Amino acid sequence: MAKVVINKEKCKGCLLCVSFCPKALFIVEEKLNSKGVKPVKLKEINDCVGCGQCAVICPECCIEIYE
Ligand code: SF4
Numbered sequence: 001m002a003k004v005v006i007n008k009e010k011c012k013g014c015l016l017c018v019s020f021c022p023k024a025l026f027i028v029e030e031k032l033n034s035k036g037v038k039p040v041k042l043k044e045i046n047d048c049v050g051c052g053q054c055a056v057i058c059p060e061c062c063i064e065i066y067e
């Protein structure tokens with residue numbers, strides 16, 4: 001399983017990663033970040049395949065994938 005690191009302070013809540021993840025692993029946090037938006041996070045239990053689509057699609061470069 002790949003490790004996904006999200007920079008929640010940079011996230012602008014556009015939800016592109018939510019749409020593009022083939023495993024539908026992203027959910028929206030309740031707590032606002034310093035930009036005043038609800039950032040995304042991954043589900044507690046996930047089966048990330050490390051495809052990297054979320055990292056490529058994120059316009060703010062918030063997501064890093066580690067194998
Ligand atoms: S690397 Fe792929 S499977 Fe993993 S969270 Fe990103 S889009 Fe989803």
Ligand code: SF4
Pocket residue numbers: 006010011012013014015016017018039040057058059060061062063
């Ligand atoms: S694509 Fe990037 S900026 Fe948009 S919600 Fe996902 S992590 Fe946040």
